[in-house]
Amino acid sequence: MEELLQRLASLDPAAEGAVRAIAYFDKLVEGRAGLEAFVRAAAILAGCPAGLHDPDRHVLVRMHPDGHRLEAGSFHGEWPMVELAGGEGGRVWLERDAGPSPTDVIILERLAVGVRLVLDRTRGRGPARDPASVEALLSADISANVRRQAARRIALPADPQVKVVAMLAEPDSAVPESADLSRWSAQLGRVLAAIVPADLEPETSVRIGLGPAVESADLPRSWHGALQALRLTGIDGPRRVRFEDLGGMGIIAERISPADALVDDVLAIRAAQDQIPAALATLTALVEHDSLRAAAAALYLHHSTLQARIPRLATILGYRPDTAFGRNRLHIALVLNRINLNGPLP
Template structure:
């Protein structure tokens, strides 16, 4: 294990290396490690001295990669993190690395702090609801990744959030469950399929580790529901999602797809939306109206929705406003 951090640091710190370190500490928790075992394991993983200062434990306990203990610091911490239990800071952990910091150092210390907090907190088995809530409302990126691991969800897998006023019968992602926040019930799903209910919003898709960013799109979709349209998918709202804060262009399928569409087809849609009919657009483009219809059908196939239907007019117009605005 000695020097493993150096090998992990050669990997992408936001993916493979990150997941491996999370799994390492998760394994300590699963096997019931105490703070002493956690310290030894952390020092071996980091290949440097680690420290912990928590009331009720030997003051400023330090451990080197060989498992030797010393209460006296030799050098100042190179990275440190508070240990928080039930929203109260109860101590701190740190590492004392000689030389330049490694890309995974801060994340390692974060996991040390989180693992120490779990060991110290009153005994309580965390539930699927706890992990689902943490994934929907993570305190940081590591919490989201740890929640994915606990729920058996690939962090990179595309998932959606379904927001309703009651629990729904849907196939949730991994082992996640419905969670209630205020008056809303949120579900994490891989495929919304046929959602049956009233006042239901479905978010834009996103990798599971980032799905918390898409909750706003699910809520926006829900705000567009009515008696006639009780379920609204944010994907069907297209560029209108940009009305919500935090939603980027690369999250909206319409805008991603239109970037790869022939400019002639896009220009035909622009003229059609400005003209209002096939014939009026054909006159402006010096084409037969059937040619305009053919181009719009081809564009609809590429974008995944009928750009010339009345119900999609706002969606198509919003998309063109973004395209024309750069």
């Protein structure tokens, strides 16, 4: 083999590098090496950090080319990578901003094959999606024993904390597919519920409510909190709401039905929207910012232009929205408006 490598090096350095990489990984396979050894080999051969992420098995490994393990980090879309076969969202990558060289392609392909062999040998195949088991885990009416069985079926870890993400797409769009959000998910009515690690902040364009972090046995509480948070999202307001940020607003979200939320102050907001262009955006900015100047800047208006709108808005609303009391009243009205527009949720 060494003689062949030397001859290839004199003829084609790239081919010599590819054969050397194949031989390196073949030795690791024969020696039944572990995950770190495979990722370390890729980093050394490529001369840059290499990574592995298998979300089905909660495996994340990054290695430096000098051989030491790096802290957990996210994959960047511009890095060369190869997806792992047989799972959802699993990949190996090289942390190189330039495009992959021919040798990089060989390294990644051999790394992916080796990693898959190790994972299948040591941790079994990744679990298939099982929405029924996810639904059982979120139900408060299911016994603890049935919930434990459901957690085992989807390979949900018992120790790390998790949380529920409740997602609601707009009528003309759909909840996007994502490995992080589809692995442990179930469609419950109009809402897609997903169980995710407690520290995950999912990136998605749809409106989401984030439940509190809990042990897996307490997932119904996180699901309940995620729905409360989701009820307070809106096209006119926040698209991502955390249960921990609700405070007393959580009681409003929990106890007021969409029908009961349609009070006179909500009807007044809708009347203002019908009569004044961008009234809803203006009222939302008044609530979300501490001053007229800050609200005007958010609306890309001069503060005097915004100030001139206030009297007409006050006439329609029945109170001035730029006073302390008026802002509080307007804030509650906007919250009720979102609850009504969101309609019944699971």
